[in-house]
Amino acid sequence: MLRDVAVLVWDGALPFELGLLCESWGLDRSEHGVPRLDFAVCTPRPGPVRTGLALGFSLDVEHGLDRAASADLVCVSAMQGHAGAPPEVLATLRAAVERGARVLSVCSGAFFLGEAGLLDGRECTTHWLHTDELAARFPQARVVPEVLYVDSGQVITSAGSAAGLDACLHLWREEFGARVASAVARRMVVPPHRDGGQAQFIRSAVVEPQCETLRPVLDWVTEHLDEPLSVDDLARRAAMSPRTFARRFRDEVGTTPHAWITAQRLRRAEELLEATDRPVERIATDVGFGQAAALRHHFTRTRGVSPQDYRRTFGRRAG
DNA sequence: AGGATCCCCCGCCAGA
DNA sequence: AGTCTGGCGGGGGATC
Numbered sequence: 189m190l191r192d193v194a195v196l197v198w199d200g201a202l203p204f205e206l207g208l209l210c211e212s213w214g215l216d217r218s219e220h221g222v223p224r225l226d227f228a229v230c231t232p233r234p235g236p237v238r239t240g241l242a243l244g245f246s247l248d249v250e251h252g253l254d255r256a257a258s259a260d261l262v263c264v265s266a267m268q269g270h271a272g273a274p275p276e277v278l279a280t281l282r283a284a285v286e287r288g289a290r291v292l293s294v295c296s297g298a299f300f301l302g303e304a305g306l307l308d309g310r311e312c313t314t315h316w317l318h319t320d321e322l323a324a325r326f327p328q329a330r331v332v333p334e335v336l337y338v339d340s341g342q343v344i345t346s347a348g349s350a351a352g353l354d355a356c357l358h359l360w361r362e363e364f365g366a367r368v369a370s371a372v373a374r375r376m377v378v379p380p381h382r383d384g385g386q387a388q389f390i391r392s393a394v395v396e397p398q399c400e401t402l403r404p405v406l407d408w409v410t411e412h413l414d415e416p417l418s419v420d421d422l423a424r425r426a427a428m429s430p431r432t433f434a435r436r437f438r439d440e441v442g443t444t445p446h447a448w449i450t451a452q453r454l455r456r457a458e459e460l461l462e463a464t465d466r467p468v469e470r471i472a473t474d475v476g477f478g479q480a481a482a483l484r485h486h487f488t489r490t491r492g493v494s495p496q497d498y499r500r501t502f503g504r505r506a507g
Numbered sequence: 508a509g510g511a512t513c514c515c516c517c518g519c520c521a522g523a
Numbered sequence: 524a525g526t527c528t529g530g531c532g533g534g535g536g537a538t539c
Contacts, residue, residue, distance in 0.1 A: 428528090428529090429528070430529085430530095431530070432527085432528060432529060435527090446536095478538065479538080479539070481538090481539090482537080482538070482539090485537090
């Protein structure tokens with residue numbers, strides 16, 4: 189169970205990436221039913237820590253790295269420059285993994301996990317600008333480009349900047365269930381869940397945010413998850429050819445129609461597992477899986493636990 | 508649990 | 524030249 193989170197910083201810390209870690213793990217949201225965590229920002233020599241990018245301000249950090257020794261999760265934020273983490277930091281990261289804690293990197297923070305030898309043989313990712321460099325510097329690392337984050341168990345790496353939030357929300361879900369994760373997301377006013385495999389690029393979200401042509405169809409789908417949904421039907425509903433629909437879908441949503449629909453069905457199934465006592469078979473049909481086997485297959489593949497186990501952990505009667 | 512069938516979905520290319 | 528569309532084919536994943 190996750191109870192204690194430490195974030196490691198040193199000179200060159202980037203405020204946005206550091207800030208999202210503080211926002212995710214440091215805030216008290218107990219009035220919204222979110223467990224309160226012990227949280228600390230730590231640095232090798234407590235005191236002033238310069239931020240990167242010549243932003244003209246410093247942080248005053250109270251805690252030394254010894255404070256990270258009890259953490260269940262040790263986060264390494266992004267720094268200006270990708271090399272040369274202090275040796276004490278690398279030792280802290282290695283010690284965390286050795287004692288069974290998890291480590292999480294945001295953006296170029298993955299390079300420091302690499303320096304600590306924690307990426308060897310593991311799948312990982314970083315900002316799309318740097319995936320090639322990461323793979324070159326750490327040949328043993330299995331770098332996955334173009335995803336938002338990678339959860340390889342003890343080691344979680346996320347892509348550029350804001351994808352760190354997605355990785356954090358993923359961890360909230362994994363540790364505390366979808367209801368808590370949604371409460372955290374709601375407080376931060378971000379979408380509750382973007383799947384890790386989603387593309388880092390969502391072209392039209394940047395290029396023409398006002399022209400979200402698929403929004404009505406997406407909304408319709410989430411209201412009709414229990415029905416059979418073929419791509420041809422959705423394309424017709426969007427008044428496009430199937431080929432154009434699939435292309436626009438990837439551009440706007442960042443994944444394929446079928447993968448997205450499956451992800452929505454799993455999300456709904458998760459909610460129903462937590463909030464109701466309906467049998468898994470019933471939930472499968474309620475969310476549009478033809479057979480319960482399909483739900484179980486996708487659920488265990490993406491969540492790492494069976495629907496029943498998920499309910500035992502996060503359901504109403506869970507202890 | 509495995510195999511047949513279905514349906515995505517992506518690369519390719521021609522046309523607007 | 525450059526962009527967008529949509530039909531086709533095939534391989535592979537999903538479904539039953």
